[in-house]
Amino acid sequence: xxxxxxxxxxxxxxxxxxxxxxxxxxxxxxxxxxxxxxxxxxxxxxxxxxxxxxxxxxxxxxxxxxxxxxxxxxxxxxxxxxxxxxxxxxxxxxxxxxxxxxxxxxxxxxxxxxxxxxxxxxxxxxxxxxxxxxxxxxxxxxxxxxxxxxxxxxxxxxxxxxxx
Ligand code: RP5
Numbered sequence: 817x818x819x820x821x822x823x824x825x826x827x828x829x830x831x832x833x834x835x836x837x838x839x840x841x842x843x844x845x846x847x848x849x850x851x852x853x854x855x856x857x858x859x860x861x862x863x864x865x866x867x868x869x870x871x872x873x874x875x876x877x878x879x880x881x882x883x884x885x886x887x888x889x890x891x892x893x894x895x896x897x898x899x900x901x902x903x904x905x906x907x908x909x910x911x912x913x914x915x916x917x918x919x920x921x922x923x924x925x926x927x928x929x930x931x932x933x934x935x936x937x938x939x940x941x942x943x944x945x946x947x948x949x950x951x952x953x954x955x956x957x958x959x960x961x962x963x964x965x966x967x968x969x970x971x972x973x974x975x976x977x978x979x980x
Contacts, residue, residue, distance in 0.1 A: 817845065817846060817945065817952070818872060818873060818875070819846045819847055819872050819874065820845060820847040820848075820874065820875055820876075820938070820941045821847070821848055821864075821868055821873045821876040822836060822837060822848065822850070822876075823849075823850050823851070823852050823864070823878045823879070823886065823890065824850075824851055824878075824879040824886075825854065825855075825856075825878075825879065825880035825881065825884070825886045825903075826851065826880075826881075827851055829879045829903050832879065832901070832903060832934050833849070833879045833901070833934055835934035835935050835938075836877060836879075836901070836934035836935065836938040836941075837849060839934075839935050839938035839939065840938045840942070843942055843956075843959075845941075845945065845952070850864060852864055852886070853880075854880065854885040854886040854888075854889040854890075855883075855885065858889070861886065861890065862889075865890045865893040865894050866893050866894070868894055868896055869894060869896055873896060874896065874897075874944065874945050875896060875897045875898075875899065875941045875944045875945060876890055876894065876896055876898050876899070877898075877899045877901065877937045877938070877941055878898060878901065878926075879900075879901040879903055879934070880900075880902075880903060880913060880917070881902070881903030881904065881910065881913045882903075882905055882913060883912065883913075884902055884903065884912070884917045885916060886900075887899070887900030887901075887917050887926045887928070888900075888916075888917065888920055888924065888926055891920070891924050892924050897944055898926050899926070899927045899928075899937045899940055900917035900927070900928040900929070901917075901929055901934055902914040902916070902917045902918070902929075902931045902932075903931070903932065904932050909931075910931035910932065911931075913931065914928070914931050927940060939956070942956060943956060
């Protein structure tokens with residue numbers, strides 16, 4: 817199976833990024849985790865990205881905050897699909913990272929999830945890999961069904977309590 821590459825701009829992003837890592841691990845999907853910054857370590861970010869396809873990656877997840885150029889800079893150097901996670905900040909709450917990540921110029925796409933949307937980033941990455949992996953597609957469908965059942969159980973409990 818192709819690997820998911822997870823890149824974050826700083827170790828301060830790890831508490832949120834860990835949710836993506838844990839989600840991938842729960843599906844036994846192979847991944848690598850790196851800290852590369854579009855601004856602080858641009859050469860390393862470019863080098864990793866340029867060789868990502870030949871190194872067995874199928875999709876890249878990039879998490880960055882503030883002037884969040886990481887996902888866009890990575891996408892500029894590969895035709896692998898790139899998923900951006902805008903990270904929250906103390907000053908602007910992540911809106912700056914959201915806009916920096918999502919507002920890509922035509923020709924260089926970044927699939928942007930919600931601010932801090934690490935679980936969805938992992939799920940979306942796996943949905944991309946599952947296009948050509950039927951076993952993974954079945955695992956994703958099973959998780960969706962189990963999530964639906966959990967919500968319906970909560971609904972049943974609320975209805976039983978309030979709808980006399
Ligand atoms: C971004 O700047 C990082 O992705 C992080 O979200 C933010 C702050 O980084 P630190 O100053 O905490 O290293 O590049």
